[in-house]
Amino acid sequence: MNTINRRLVLGGIGALGATGVLAGCGAGSAGKPGGAASATGDGGAKGYEGPNVELDFWNGFTGGDGPFMRKLVDQFNSEHPNIKVKMTVMQWSDYYTKLPTAVSSGRGPAVAIMHVDSLATNAARNVIEPLDDVAKALELKQEDFAEVVWKAGEYNGKRYGIPLDVHPLGFFYNKTLMEKAGLDPAKPPATADEYAAALEALKGKGMQGHWASPFQFTGVLSVQALIWQFGGDLFSPDSAKTVWQEEPGVKALSWFVDLVKNGHSPKNVAQDADAIALQNGKTAFNWNGIWNINTLKEKTSLQWGVAPIPNIGGTNAAWAGSHQFCLPKLKTPDENKSTAARVFVNYVSQKSLEWAKGGQVPARKQVRESAEFKALPEQASLATQIDDLHFPPPVPGIGDALAELNKAVNEAVLLKAEPGKALADAAARADKILEANRKKYGA
Incomplete structure (x- = not known):
């Protein structure tokens, strides 16, 4: 681990x-x-x-x-x-x-x-x-x-x-559980409708298909990806205000929380439990970072695959670092x-091709397009998201504001607050932090 x-x-x-x-x-x-x-x-x-x-x-x-x-x-x-x-x-x-x-x-x-x-x-x-x-x-x-x-x-x-490099979020799936639910492991769900159908098929076989983590890894990163997919953003264009509390953000967090409400996830997923559940055959789907590739490769008996994040909100988008x-x-x-x-x-x-073997996507376009990199199938699959990836804006102290989003996701996924209220309360706190940071850094 x-x-x-x-x-x-x-x-x-x-x-x-x-x-x-x-x-x-x-x-x-x-x-x-x-x-x-x-x-x-x-x-x-x-x-x-x-x-x-x-x-x-x-x-x-x-x-x-x-x-x-x-x-x-x-x-x-x-x-x-x-x-x-x-x-x-x-x-x-x-x-x-x-x-x-x-x-x-x-x-x-x-x-x-x-x-x-x-x-x-x-x-x-x-x-x-x-x-x-x-x-x-x-x-x-x-x-x-x-x-x-x-x-x-x-x-x-x-x-x-x-x-x-770039290390994006990816969609990892347990092929054995997919087969048990009558799903084709060669065709993992890629749209909202396909994903919903797959979760219901898994549920019909007594499996909770997608464990929703209330923690930054991987719950908050998943919600960020969903916000962008629903057409929203985390901050205004000038990064002066948060916008995650707007309609796209509420839709994104609501979709994620519904994984719990609709029985596709336990109510209180512990830190790392979503990733471990995939490895142990307790859940079929897990949104995790590209670094998970080498971890899963160590599980020689595990039948798994990886694909780009499904398009749930209508726009291809994923979190990346x-x-x-x-x-x-x-x-x-x-x-x-x-x-x-x-x-x-x-x-x-x-030398970023050698570095890619450690579980990364090379930043250089020339390396990503090389035959040598394409021979790394898992990394190459997640590299197809390269033009759909998002980073936080380059603003001093932006992490202080993002910490409030972490709290909102945690509260909502643990069913302690409704998504809209959790996001709005977090946005109000974050806006004060953004204002204070502008004074602190002279921005």
Whole structure:
């Protein structure tokens, strides 16, 4: 269960990316603007010919993807004798707390991985530096990526993240249970009507087909996907107000809560229980992240499949996250480290096919369209959603507001509040947080 638990920690990023970072670093305390030395101007594209240098590389890859990144680091070190990358792995919750403090004290890493919903907060706090030179050196353009993942790395007119991957929500299904209910496991339901019929067929055989989690992983992510599918959004175009309490949001959360009310899910699903139930043959359907692929592959006796999220609301849409490379501010200018760090980012960003084997969708369009990636059938299946994925807006402290949506979903799924009221109450609280954050970050 290491992979699942790791992602549950990731599920706290919305809050940790904001409150955790803020607690560790006051505005501007992570080194003054320009504190880090400028690179050579080529973004590391020409390599590094300076003296031996050691780079600390921090990330939270504690699960099944960790060995794949370590393999890339070892390969880089073997090919660059004058650069030694030392990879430090920690739980994401610890990572987002420790990084700003380490940067402020001059003990931060030269390279780090960050999730898209934490980039803006850390950029506003001056924890990470712009990477426009790296994008230029790599000749990276929006058309090389899905638009949503490319724009997710930008904040305030500058690029702070180089996309490494996309990890979307997917539809996992137990083929054995589908067959018991008379369903065709080769044709998983893809529409609202097909999904409703499949759930009823499972119910007719005494099975609760889709366990509804009241927690962020995977309940809140599922509800977010449904909001977009019903034509809604989480925030207004300028991110000044929440809009999840509007009709599409109520429809989305009501559909999810009805899984419980209509007997397709137990009333109180524990954390991780939905994913475990799929593995143990207690439920047929589970909406979970792409990271679940490698977990299920370990269950050699389990007959399972994965497909894009069914279109319940009328619009193809799914939640996704993204790991992006960032360069923390160096309190003491060091041109050698700055240039070598860019060389490392350049290197790994071009090796994303190997990274995909760890259970990710490569951010680069060219890699996604390669025969080698298509030979990874599960990842390739979820990659077909790439143009339908959504991320939170790049706004500092956005995770603080999203934490209120988590509470609303929890209350509604546990049948403690009706969906409309839970969403409206959460929106009122979140709007105050958004207003406070605008003052806090000067946005």
